[in-house]
Amino acid sequence: MSRWGYFVRRVLLSIPVILFGTSATFIILRMGPIDPAGAIIGPDGDQRAYQQIRDQLGLDEPLWVQYIDFMTDLFTFNLGQSWVIHPGSTANELIIAYAPRTIWLGFWSVLIALFIGIPLGFYAGLNPNTWSDYLASFGGIVWRAMPNFWLAVIMVSLLSQSETFFFGFDWSSFVIDTPIVTAPPMDWMLDPDMGASERFTMMVAATKMILPAALVLGSSSMGNEMRIGRTAVLETVNSNYVETAKAKGVPGRILVWKHIFRNALIPLVPIITYEAFLLIGGSVLVETVFAINGLGYLFFQAAIQGDLPLVGGLMFIFILMIVFINILQDFLYTVIDPRVGYEGGA
Amino acid sequence: MELGPEDDELSLKERIMDNPRPAMIWLAGALLLLSVQFGAVAETIMSVPPWNDIVDLLPVAPGAAALAAFGDRLADLPTLLSRETIPNQGYYHPETGWENTFLGLSPAWAWAVRVALIYVYAFVWCGWLWYAYEIFREHYRYADWTPRDDMVDRLRVHRWGQFGLVIVIAFLVMALFAPAMSPTVADANLYNPYSYDFEYYDDDVGEVVTITEGAANAQSYSRGGDANIGPMQYDDFDRFAPFGTMQDGKDLFTFMAYGARVSLFIGLLYLFLAGFIATAFALLTAYYKGLVDLAVVITGDSIQAMPQLLLLIMLSVVLGGTWIAEIYNGGLILALIFAATGWPGLWRAVRGPALQVSEQEWIDAAKSFGQRPSVTMQKHMFPYVLGYLLIYSSMNLGGVIIGVAGLSFLGIGVNPPTPEWGRAVSGGQPYVETASWHISLLPGIMIVFVVTAFNALGDGIRDAIDPKIDVGGGEDEAAGSAAGGGA
Numbered sequence: 001m002s003r004w005g006y007f008v009r010r011v012l013l014s015i016p017v018i019l020f021g022t023s024a025t026f027i028i029l030r031m032g033p034i035d036p037a038g039a040i041i042g043p044d045g046d047q048r049a050y051q052q053i054r055d056q057l058g059l060d061e062p063l064w065v066q067y068i069d070f071m072t073d074l075f076t077f078n079l080g081q082s083w084v085i086h087p088g089s090t091a092n093e094l095i096i097a098y099a100p101r102t103i104w105l106g107f108w109s110v111l112i113a114l115f116i117g118i119p120l121g122f123y124a125g126l127n128p129n130t131w132s133d134y135l136a137s138f139g140g141i142v143w144r145a146m147p148n149f150w151l152a153v154i155m156v157s158l159l160s161q162s163e164t165f166f167f168g169f170d171w172s173s174f175v176i177d178t179p180i181v182t183a184p185p186m187d188w189m190l191d192p193d194m195g196a197s198e199r200f201t202m203m204v205a206a207t208k209m210i211l212p213a214a215l216v217l218g219s220s221s222m223g224n225e226m227r228i229g230r231t232a233v234l235e236t237v238n239s240n241y242v243e244t245a246k247a248k249g250v251p252g253r254i255l256v257w258k259h260i261f262r263n264a265l266i267p268l269v270p271i272i273t274y275e276a277f278l279l280i281g282g283s284v285l286v287e288t289v290f291a292i293n294g295l296g297y298l299f300f301q302a303a304i305q306g307d308l309p310l311v312g313g314l315m316f317i318f319i320l321m322i323v324f325i326n327i328l329q330d331f332l333y334t335v336i337d338p339r340v341g342y343e344g345g346a
Numbered sequence: 347m348e349l350g351p352e353d354d355e356l357s358l359k360e361r362i363m364d365n366p367r368p369a370m371i372w373l374a375g376a377l378l379l380l381s382v383q384f385g386a387v388a389e390t391i392m393s394v395p396p397w398n399d400i401v402d403l404l405p406v407a408p409g410a411a412a413l414a415a416f417g418d419r420l421a422d423l424p425t426l427l428s429r430e431t432i433p434n435q436g437y438y439h440p441e442t443g444w445e446n447t448f449l450g451l452s453p454a455w456a457w458a459v460r461v462a463l464i465y466v467y468a469f470v471w472c473g474w475l476w477y478a479y480e481i482f483r484e485h486y487r488y489a490d491w492t493p494r495d496d497m498v499d500r501l502r503v504h505r506w507g508q509f510g511l512v513i514v515i516a517f518l519v520m521a522l523f524a525p526a527m528s529p530t531v532a533d534a535n536l537y538n539p540y541s542y543d544f545e546y547y548d549d550d551v552g553e554v555v556t557i558t559e560g561a562a563n564a565q566s567y568s569r570g571g572d573a574n575i576g577p578m579q580y581d582d583f584d585r586f587a588p589f590g591t592m593q594d595g596k597d598l599f600t601f602m603a604y605g606a607r608v609s610l611f612i613g614l615l616y617l618f619l620a621g622f623i624a625t626a627f628a629l630l631t632a633y634y635k636g637l638v639d640l641a642v643v644i645t646g647d648s649i650q651a652m653p654q655l656l657l658l659i660m661l662s663v664v665l666g667g668t669w670i671a672e673i674y675n676g677g678l679i680l681a682l683i684f685a686a687t688g689w690p691g692l693w694r695a696v697r698g699p700a701l702q703v704s705e706q707e708w709i710d711a712a713k714s715f716g717q718r719p720s721v722t723m724q725k726h727m728f729p730y731v732l733g734y735l736l737i738y739s740s741m742n743l744g745g746v747i748i749g750v751a752g753l754s755f756l757g758i759g760v761n762p763p764t765p766e767w768g769r770a771v772s773g774g775q776p777y778v779e780t781a782s783w784h785i786s787l788l789p790g791i792m793i794v795f796v797v798t799a800f801n802a803l804g805d806g807i808r809d810a811i812d813p814k815i816d817v818g819g820g821e822d823e824a825a826g827s828a829a830g831g832g833a
Contacts, residue, residue, distance in 0.1 A: 013644065020648035025660075032664040145797035147748045149755045150771050150790035157778035281655030285752055289775075299656055300756065303663045311660060315652065322651045 003334050010330045014323045019071075021319040026070050029308050031063070039306030040083040053083065057309065070312070079313030084305045085298070091313035094298060100186040102294030105217060105287070106279045108210050113218035113225055113275065118268065121229025122261065128234055137230065144223025148282045152216045152289035159212055176205050183292045184209040213290040217282050221275040228271050232264035239263075273329035280318055361486045368481045375474055383427060383467070427467055428526050432460040435530070437546040437554065437584045445547075453586035454578070457529045464526060468519040500810040507806015513799030521606040528600035529586055534559045535597050536604065537763050546583040557583065563595030570780025577784050590784040593773050602789060605765040611674070612681045612760075613746045617739050619685035624692035625735060629723040632700035633709075646690030654687050655749065661687075662758045675764035680753070684746055695738040696731050703730040733811040740804035744797035751793055767793060 029036065037053040054060055058069055073080060079091035086094060117140075124136040159171045184206035194202075236242060237260060245259050283296030295314065302310040362369045380387065429435075434456035436446030448456035483495070501507055520527055528535075534542035539560030546562075548555040566581035568574045568591045575581045575591040589598035627646075631639040649657075661683045665671050671679045703709065704727065712722045751768030753759035760766040767789040774785025 013647070016644050017647045017651050020644060021651045024648065024652070028660060028664055033668045034664045034666075141801065142794060142798055145744065145794045145801060147751055147768075147771075147790065147793050147797075149752050149768070150786070150793065153771060153775050153778060153786055154790070161779050277650075277653060281653040284655060284659065285756065288756065296656075300659060303659050304758070306663075308664075315656065315660065318653055318656060319651045322653065326647075326651075 007330055007334045011327055014327060018319060018323055022071060022074055022316055023067075025312055025315045025319075026067055029312050030059075030066060030070070034306075034308070035059075036306075036308040039308055042306070074313070074316045079316065080309040082302070082307055082310045084307040085302055085310065091310055094310070095295065095314070095317060098293060098295050098298045101183055101292050102283055102287070102296060104184060104186065104206065105210055105214055105283065105292065105294060106276075108207070108214035109216075109218035109221070109279060110272070110275055112211070112214050113222040114272065117218075117222035117225030118229050121226035122233050122264065124226070125230040125233025125237070125264070126256070126260075128230075133230075136226065140223040140226035144220050144227075146219060148216055148219065149285040149289060151219055152213070152286050155212050155216055156289060176201065176208060178205050178209050183294075210292075213286050213292060217279060217286045218275075220278055220282075221271070224271050224274075225268060228267055229264065232267045233260060236260045236264045269332050270329060273325050273332070276322060276325040280321065358486060365485055368485045372474070372478050372481055376478075379467075379471055379474060385428070427460065427464050427523070429460075429531070432456060432463070434460060434586065435544065439547050439554070440549075446545075453529070453580070453584065454588075457586055457588065461527055464523050465516070465519060468515065468523075472515060497810040501806055504806045504809055506802050507809065510799040510802025510804075510806055513795055514803050517606060517796050517799065518610070520603055521610040524603040524607050528597070528603045529588060530559075530597045530600045532600055532604050535563070535600050536765060539563050539596075544583075563591075565595070566591050567593055567595035568777065568782035568785060569593055570777045570782045574781040576781065577788070589788050590782070592770060592785050593777060593782070598770065598785060598788065601765045601770060602767065602792060605767045605770070605789075608674075608677055608760055608764055608766055609747045609750055612677050612684065612750050613743045615678070615681035616684040616688060616746050617743060619682070620689040620692050620742075621735055621739055623685070623689040624696055625728070625731060627689075627693050628696045628700040628731060629727050631697065632704040632727065633719055633723055635704075642693070646693055649687060650690045652687075655752065657687050658683055658749065658753060659756070659758060662753065666758075675761045677760055677764065680750060680759050684749065688742070688746070692735070692738055692742060696734050699734045700727060700731050703727050733807070737804050737808045737811070740800050740807060744800035747800075748793060748797060751789075 036057060037050055037059055040053055041050045058066055061069070077092065079095070081088065081090045082094055120136050120140065124133040127133050185202055186206060242255065242259055245255055250259070280296070283294060284300045285296075286292075287294045287297040288300060295317075299311065299314045299318075301307075302314065356364070432448045434447055434453045436444050436453060436456075438452075439445050444450050444452055447453055448459065451459070479498075525532065531542070534544075540558050543556050543558045544562070545554050545556050547553070562581070562583045562585070566575050566583065566585070566587075568576070575587050577590045578588060579590065580586055581591065585597070587597050587599065589602060592598050592601060627642050631642050658680075662676070662680070665679055665683075668679075670682075673679070708726060709722060712726055747767075750759060750766065751771070754766040754768035755772045756768075757772070760769075762769065770789040771786045774782065774787075774789075777783065778786050
């Protein structure tokens with residue numbers, strides 16, 4: 001099978017995956033023990049409003065009609081509306097309002113993890129079995145084992161007392177005055193009438209406010225990237241072509257940059273894309289602790305407050321995101337590494 | 347271990363009969379070790395799984411009650427390492443010193459002695475089991491050498507894996523011996539504090555006074571500032587708190603020890619279920635390939651396409667009000683949900699090895715020989731997959747512990763009053779910056795230790811099974827699951 005044939009097969013396979021995942025969501029939400037309308041109205045809602053909601057959600061239709069409605073609505077991006085959190089607003093509006101903060105958080109947590117994890121891992125791999133290698137490796141392992149929610153709690157309290165812990169360094173007035181546990185302002189991204197300097201100040205503030213949360217959210221990925229990066233460099237350093245290049249007299253700097261790093265990056269591709277899984281799941285906890293009202297926070301609030309239609313819509317978006325990232329990973333693989341095996345490597 | 351009925355081979359039983367001495371010595375030692383703790387063993391069997399709930403579920407089995415009564419009777423037998431033998435709860439009387447504690451020691455020391463003895467006992471047991479393996483290897487095994495010996499030898503020099511093993515054992519001991527390890531009685535301190543009372547010496551009155559645990563808890567909570575019972579401190583009622591008290595005055599160490607039980611119960615049940623599904627699917631897909639493989643790939647991908655933590659939140663909410671969520675205060679349902687959402691990760695990890703072994707000649711041979719597929723899978727494929735299953739199970743267990751803690755941090759999953767580590771972190775969250783930092787910090791550090799240890803043990807097993815194993819291949823999956831879906 002050619003490389004692109006393999007890629008096309010992967011893309012085609014994602015269609016049943018999306019269908020399956022969405023159907024599972026339907027089964028959980030509509031056929032589970034919870035009555036969506038009852039959850040929305042609460043235990044002491046009145047009967048008329050209850051019946052109205054049932055009618056609007058189509059809960060009295062036969063199950064297969066409900067199923068077809070549910071699926072067609074989702075696949076035409078008609079994600080329904082919120083009933084409890086923001087009664088009346090559609091799920092699409094809510095997602096557009098909440099998503100920028102989560103995207104900003106995800107962007108920075110990927111970036112921080114990449115720019116700390118990979119260099120550390122490569123450094124450890126180039127200096128194997130030295131004290132700095134042990135320190136970096138051990139640090140990565142422990143860092144990875146820390147639960148995000150706990151790390152977030154500790155981070156918040158360290159930062160709010162940064163003067164006592166970091167010898168007078170005050171985080172909240174560092175560079176620009178910002179509160180610690182608040183959602184970053186995202187207007188600068190969307191508001192067209194903003195002046196350039198104001199936009200820049202706001203962006204700096206938003207970046208600074210997101211950094212601690214991003215560091216926490218990226219923590220486990222950072223540890224993974226470090227570990228895999230280290231092993232990859234070690235394997236590449238000991239491979240034959242590097243030996244050959246050395247024997248030919250290729251200077252050290254070129255050897256490291258051209259021959260070692262590029263090849264060591266390949267096994268890191270799945271790790272970087274795998275972060276998406278962790279980011280989407282972890283965003284619930286990190287956003288809760290840092291009080292960032294993003295998509296994870298929205299999902300959690302919708303779930304515990306019984307806003308099940310919104311939960312279904314959000315879940316669909318998450319499924320799409322993950323499937324898209326998986327396809328992206330396969331695409332990167334197809335482009336970067338011609339050696340990737342296509343047999344049995346689903 | 348059934349090797350087939352060849353004439354010159356004896357069963358293990360016959361081999362032991364031929365040379366009973368080493369086995370008998372070992373057995374005598376084991377019985378001795380068991381006898382000092384017999385009551386506790388029975389008690390643990392009676393108390394760790396939620397028997398009452400299980401019995402309620404089952405159709406009325408005649409004799410269940412009698413059996414339970416018998417179990418409880420056994421549980422009453424005196425044991426060496428128990429609160430009764432080495433009591434640590436007493437009070438300080440200005441004239442006579444410590445009353446009601448072990449040898450008149452202070453509660454802190456009495457507790458320390460008990461915990462130290464428990465760990466000594468546990469590690470003696472580990473040593474004794476190791477000795478059993480050596481006896482078997484030396485006296486009763488046919489082969490002088492098996493590939494497993496090499497694995498064991500590699501593990502013997504693998505310091506990182508041993509570090510993991512020691513911490514994992516320490517964690518298991520903490521969970522198993524929770525009633526004896528904790529400085530207070532869980533039922534009195536955590537569950538029904540107003541139904542129990544105890545005595546202490548009141549300086550103001552100048553005599554011994556009785557107070558309920560609940561009233562005492564209400565005066566020894568840790569909420570920062572002056573209201574703080576930190577680690578290794580006594581409260582006003584001469585109760586010793588090795589990890590300090592929680593924000594509601596309960597003893598944090600007791601909470602942690604019982605929380606370890608909950609985590610372990612959920613983790614092991616998850617591993618058992620998910621491991622079973624994953625192995626069964628891996629063997630089936632590797633043997634039959636084709637459409638079966640494709641179907642499982644799509645199912646697994648679909649489950650993985652839903653972020654695990656969000657799926658857990660959704661399912662916990664949806665199933666929250668049902669009868670199954672009552673069992674073990676939500677522990678059972680959590681294990682089931684984890685298994686239902688977690689098996690694809692485990693399956694992907696063992697699928698590669700299963701596919702590899704299915705390509706071997708001996709599988710072809712077995713097929714053409716006319717062996718039934720189920721027998722081929724069990725006898726010729728499963729042993730090869732088992733090692734890999736162990737590696738990823740160990741790494742997964744850490745992830746489950748983090749995941750469960752993350753959910754209870756959010757207030758879903760395991761409900762109060764059943765202790766769960768994540769709830770301690772969330773309870774102590776407002777006080778991290780104050781003197782009562784220990785409520786959030788210590789459980790978190792424990793999680794870090796235990797998860798690191800499970801990862802280290804996984805690394806150790808991996809290096810022991812195959813030092814040349816492909817590190818890049820399956821590790822990303824395991825690494826992801828080890829993070830508990832991002833919790």
